[in-house]
Ligand SMILES: NC(=O)C1=CN([C@@H]2O[C@H](COP(=O)(O)OP(=O)(O)OC[C@H]3O[C@@H](n4cnc5c(N)ncnc54)[C@H](OP(=O)(O)O)[C@@H]3O)[C@@H](O)[C@H]2O)C=CC1
């Protein structure tokens with residue numbers, strides 16, 4: 360079988376850097392280009408940290424798709440840019456694997472429609488780490504028995520979106536089995552706005568941002584006389600790479616939108 364031709368958007372970023380190395384080091388993947396707004400027209404091998412990794416650099420994604428033959432775009436940028444890149448990839452017949460978070464429900468609906476129209480696979484992965492997928496699945500299982508849930512997600516202080524994509528997806532999975540319930544005292548009042556966190560059908564999400572953190576989440580389930588905590592920690596970005604690899608391989612056989620790796624992990 361031919362190698363899978365991959366473009367990475369955001370190569371100098373914390374995730375993009377790891378993804379470039381993954382693609383470069385995977386025998387059946389070829390890194391055919393990168394999207395980087397700061398080095399248009401150059402070659403990645405001339406950019407600090409990428410010595411020996413040969414790939415043309417484009418700042419304009421449409422120019423890149425017009426000139427380079429590719430199968431998959433791996434996007435690791437920002438919410439607005441990521442949405443534009445994903446839509447453009449689908450328009451050009453290229454399958455997007457999107458790690459970028461911060462997409463709204465409307466964005467997801469738009470991409471679902473576009474994926475169907477084009478008959479192309481698209482993976483939106485709020486979290487690529489296997490442990491994080493299990494943490495979300497275990498939380499979904501627990502929510503069937505515990506209706507009172509608080510999600511605490513904790514990230515580095517350079518993160519742009521809140522809540523995290525993982526927390527939003529966890530809330531989604533929990534909502535699918537939990538009847539909406541207003542938690543806490545019915546008459547509770549916030550004397551400082553935001554004290555009780557974001558409200559998703561009565562469950563609460565709290566976003567912590569601190570230097571030193573990478574990506575962490577705990578889901579607390581409370582009931583009379585007991586507390587269940589489900590927790591996951593990513594200590595480095597290497598933790599996400601097996602999920603990126605699996606996504607690039609799997610997307611070649613998909614023709615629908617997949618939101619969350621729990622849908623493709625056996
Ligand atoms: N799904 C998952 O498992 C994970 C997802 N993420 C998500 O991945 C995304 C990237 O995270 P992270 O690597 O930490 O972020 P970084 O800020 O380290 O990297 C973002 C990259 O996007 C680039 N970028 C920003 N704006 C543009 C633009 N207009 N055009 C082209 N490139 C642009 C930046 O380049 P420049 O230097 O020029 O600004 C930078 O290289 C985030 O949305 C994050 O939430 C993160 C970890 C795991």
Ligand SMILES: O=C(O)C1=N[C@H](C(=O)O)C[C@H](O)C1
Nearest residue numbers: 460485486518523524525574
């Ligand atoms: O920005 C990050 O770092 C991460 N973003 C993703 C998210 O928003 O859930 C995945 C992981 O938590 C790291």
